[in-house]
Amino acid sequence: MFKLRNLPNPVNAFKDFYSEEAFSYHHGKHHQAYVTNLNNLIKGTDYENAKLYDIIEKSSGGLFNNAAQIYNHDFFWDCFAPLEGSPNKGGCLKCLSDELKKAIDSKFGSFDKFKEEFLKSATTLFGSGWAWLVYNLDTKSLELVQTTNAQTPITEHKVPLLVVDVWEHSYYIDYRNLRPSYLEKFFNHINWAFVSQAYEWALKNGKGTVAFYIDSIHKEER
Numbered sequence: 001m002f003k004l005r006n007l008p009n010p011v012n013a014f015k016d017f018y019s020e021e022a023f024s025y026h027h028g029k030h031h032q033a034y035v036t037n038l039n040n041l042i043k044g045t046d047y048e049n050a051k052l053y054d055i056i057e058k059s060s061g062g063l064f065n066n067a068a069q070i071y072n073h074d075f076f077w078d079c080f081a082p083l084e085g086s087p088n089k090g091g092c093l094k095c096l097s098d099e100l101k102k103a104i105d106s107k108f109g110s111f112d113k114f115k116e117e118f119l120k121s122a123t124t125l126f127g128s129g130w131a132w133l134v135y136n137l138d139t140k141s142l143e144l145v146q147t148t149n150a151q152t153p154i155t156e157h158k159v160p161l162l163v164v165d166v167w168e169h170s171y172y173i174d175y176r177n178l179r180p181s182y183l184e185k186f187f188n189h190i191n192w193a194f195v196s197q198a199y200e201w202a203l204k205n206g207k208g209t210v211a212f213y214i215d216s217i218h219k220e221e222r
Helices: 020-042 052-058 061-078 098-108 111-124 179-188 192-205 208-217
Strands: 129-136 141-148 158-165
Touching: 020 061, 052 061, 052 208, 061 158, 061 208, 098 111, 098 141, 098 192, 111 129, 111 141, 111 179, 129 192, 141 158, 158 192, 158 208, 192 208
Parallel strands: none
Antiparallel strands: 129 141, 129 158
């Protein structure tokens, strides 16, 4: 049986960005629902004892949707951190590795241009979905990707480095329909130490890093 992952930071540490009520609904209700649904769907099937990564890779329909949404949310929670009081302080540009900064500058022209393009990608995604910064294993370069609903870049030979959830349930409690305001606050809290580590892993281990990340969260559940 899969379990809902613990949040990496206290829910009361984001008063300028994300309320405890928003965490309660997003993590405790929506994320939990995907875990519950997947456990019910795999019961008595060939996937009952499968790892989450393998379910995402091999399944379709409701199985895929719930498995992928577990991973998408797992990864999302690691992508931002409090501005203070966290080992990986949110918004800390000094935590951005030289390698990733160089790759961002090469791909987008500058960090400011990257921010502009990332926020534009997240703002203009129509409906529900996710906005990602990924490492494309085919082109060996960074790329901005929009995915709708439960879709995830790991099915397209791309390694996620950063993601923001733009399903309305992610921001409506605190920001109502003001997605751009939510995205600006999210960007200011990005956990650049985590993103930089994800980039380092992607360069060294390719797609294997995705399976390793998923297993590290759900290691005791299979």
